[in-house]
Amino acid sequence: MKNDTSTITIPKSEYESLKTKHAELKARETQLEAEVSELSQQLKWCMEQLRLVRHKQFGASSEKSETFDQINIFNEAEVEAEPVAPEPELTEIKRHFRNRRRNAKDRLPDDLPVEIVEHDLPEDEKVCPECGEPMHVMGHETREELKIIPAKAVIVRHVRKVYACRDCEKNSDHVPIVKATLPEPVIKGSFASPEAIAHIMYQKFVMYAPMYRQEQDWKRNGIMLSRQTMSNWLIRVTQDWLEPIYKELRRKLLEADVLHGDETTLQVLREPGKPAQSKSYMWLYRTSGDAESPIIIYEYQPNRRAENPETFLKNFSGYLHADGYDGYHKLPENITVVGCWSHVRRKWFDALKTLPKEKRAGTNAQRGVSYIDKLFALERQFGELSPEERLRKRQKVAKPILDEFFVWANSLGDAKFTLLGAAAHYTLSQKKYLEHYLLDGRLEISNNRAERSIKPFVMSRKNFLFTNTPAGAQASAVMFSIIETAKENMLNPYEYLTYVFKNAPNWDIHNDPHALARLMPVSKDLPDHIKYPLPAMPETPHYAWEEDV
Numbered sequence: 001m002k003n004d005t006s007t008i009t010i011p012k013s014e015y016e017s018l019k020t021k022h023a024e025l026k027a028r029e030t031q032l033e034a035e036v037s038e039l040s041q042q043l044k045w046c047m048e049q050l051r052l053v054r055h056k057q058f059g060a061s062s063e064k065s066e067t068f069d070q071i072n073i074f075n076e077a078e079v080e081a082e083p084v085a086p087e088p089e090l091t092e093i094k095r096h097f098r099n100r101r102r103n104a105k106d107r108l109p110d111d112l113p114v115e116i117v118e119h120d121l122p123e124d125e126k127v128c129p130e131c132g133e134p135m136h137v138m139g140h141e142t143r144e145e146l147k148i149i150p151a152k153a154v155i156v157r158h159v160r161k162v163y164a165c166r167d168c169e170k171n172s173d174h175v176p177i178v179k180a181t182l183p184e185p186v187i188k189g190s191f192a193s194p195e196a197i198a199h200i201m202y203q204k205f206v207m208y209a210p211m212y213r214q215e216q217d218w219k220r221n222g223i224m225l226s227r228q229t230m231s232n233w234l235i236r237v238t239q240d241w242l243e244p245i246y247k248e249l250r251r252k253l254l255e256a257d258v259l260h261g262d263e264t265t266l267q268v269l270r271e272p273g274k275p276a277q278s279k280s281y282m283w284l285y286r287t288s289g290d291a292e293s294p295i296i297i298y299e300y301q302p303n304r305r306a307e308n309p310e311t312f313l314k315n316f317s318g319y320l321h322a323d324g325y326d327g328y329h330k331l332p333e334n335i336t337v338v339g340c341w342s343h344v345r346r347k348w349f350d351a352l353k354t355l356p357k358e359k360r361a362g363t364n365a366q367r368g369v370s371y372i373d374k375l376f377a378l379e380r381q382f383g384e385l386s387p388e389e390r391l392r393k394r395q396k397v398a399k400p401i402l403d404e405f406f407v408w409a410n411s412l413g414d415a416k417f418t419l420l421g422a423a424a425h426y427t428l429s430q431k432k433y434l435e436h437y438l439l440d441g442r443l444e445i446s447n448n449r450a451e452r453s454i455k456p457f458v459m460s461r462k463n464f465l466f467t468n469t470p471a472g473a474q475a476s477a478v479m480f481s482i483i484e485t486a487k488e489n490m491l492n493p494y495e496y497l498t499y500v501f502k503n504a505p506n507w508d509i510h511n512d513p514h515a516l517a518r519l520m521p522v523s524k525d526l527p528d529h530i531k532y533p534l535p536a537m538p539e540t541p542h543y544a545w546e547e548d549v
Contacts, residue, residue: 201234205456241501261285269468282301295485322340350419
């Protein structure tokens with residue numbers, strides 16, 4: 001049976017109208033598909049951000065990598081394997097017990113005072129329980145404990161003797177008067193002592209105890225010392241005795257060839273022309289690992305403008321390690337900015353953290369992390385080399401990996417609304433600066449050195465929350481600079497500050513460069529008692545993801 005076919009004839013004007021509507025619907029369909037695709041990408045981005053926030057809140061903060069993915073990518077198993085090597089022999093070890101040892105990090109100074117407490121038998125028990133004859137001491141059993149004695153406050157009353165001549169008093173119209181030498185006070189007209197000010201400064205900037213807590217602690221010990229008084233003491237000694245040291249440290253810092261820079265926020269309540277809720281900034285500059293004596297300088301600024309590092313580094317010429325902030329990239333040509341691979345790795349690791357653990361292997365996020373981990377592993381291998389040999393090794397071994405990584409990252413494309421795309425975009429945008437660590441063997445692969453140095457301020461900021469005035473913020477910058485520099489040079493901060501406050505008022509540090517040099521935390525002439533009793537451990541490369549932050 002044949003199918004009947006029929007033709008419908010419509011007017012040409014109606015056909016043109018339907019054709020136009022069809023084209024409009026197709027265009028609308030294309031537009032809706034594009035909107036759906038964009039909304040899907042936005043939804044994916046939002047879900048990634050949600051998983052990342054949940055991971056930061058509830059997950060482990062460590063950024064350690066799983067090594068199996070690195071091995072798969074770089075075929076290290078095949079490279080390192082020795083098929084002809086014999087299997088190791090198995091040896092049976094008998095079960096045994098050991099005395100529990102003290103943690104290797106727990107060490108007490110050899111010169112710590114020892115208090116001996118003897119435990120003896122009563123006289124009537126020093127006879128033999130068998131025969132009744134007197135017993136003698138055959139040995140001793142010893143147990144050591146660490147006894148902590150809380151700090152105590154005392155009043156130091158300076159009594160200066162004044163001498164006169166009896167004979168002149170009787171027979172002369174002029175009586176000579178001779179006074180004993182009296183050291184100058186750290187603050188004239190105040191009962192503050194060098195030890196008290198050093199203690200307050202140590203508690204605030206080393207132990208992160210804000211003034212109001214110290215005020216409460218003093219009160220519990222029966223001493224009524226207000227936070228206003230303590231603040232006035234700190235600002236006064238900073239202006240009188242610490243600022244000359246700070247300025248000289250800053251001058252020495254700018255003589256270095258390699259520096260690190262970083263910045264963090266600070267809230268200053270009474271900043272002229274700004275609301276109390278606005279952000280100010282604490283900038284940090286420090287020497288690199290090649291410096292003989294480390295120097296750390298903090299500088300307060302009311303904003304984050306590029307002119308701040310440009311002004312600070314006016315007399316500097318060399319390399320500056322920094323993060324990806326564009327303000328550093330506007331520095332003059334005599335300063336070469338070296339990018340931070342830790343910041344790049346963090347971008348890739350954020351993309352990796354949003355994936356379930358069982359699905360991470362083989363992903364582009366894992367591969368990006370593995371590329372960077374390979375570069376850091378090479379830096380650990382090069383750690384003991386001279387700068388010249390390290391530069392040669394980097395050019396030969398690290399540069400091919402780095403070039404391959406950039407080519408691979410570029411092949412991913414700039415995927416919109418994804419953490420992976422953001423990581424690839426950030427990597428390629430920083431390529432010029434990330435490659436600079438290959439220029440000199442003294443340079444480092446990351447800016448972690450600056451991040452570790454700015455961390456004490458961040459920790460302290462969590463306790464005092466804000467600063468009242470710009471003058472207080474700048475005074476804090478001076479105190480942080482000197483204390484952190486002292487710590488980096490293996491000085492006991494409290495002992496060093498006490499030494500400064502005792503001697504600075506009695507030495508002409510404002511006019512005598514030699515007197516000022518004797519007080520510098522980088523000085524080789526400082527007395528031994530202000531140095532840490534334990535020798536400095538050799539520094540090993542440290543990366544931010546190797547521990548919980």
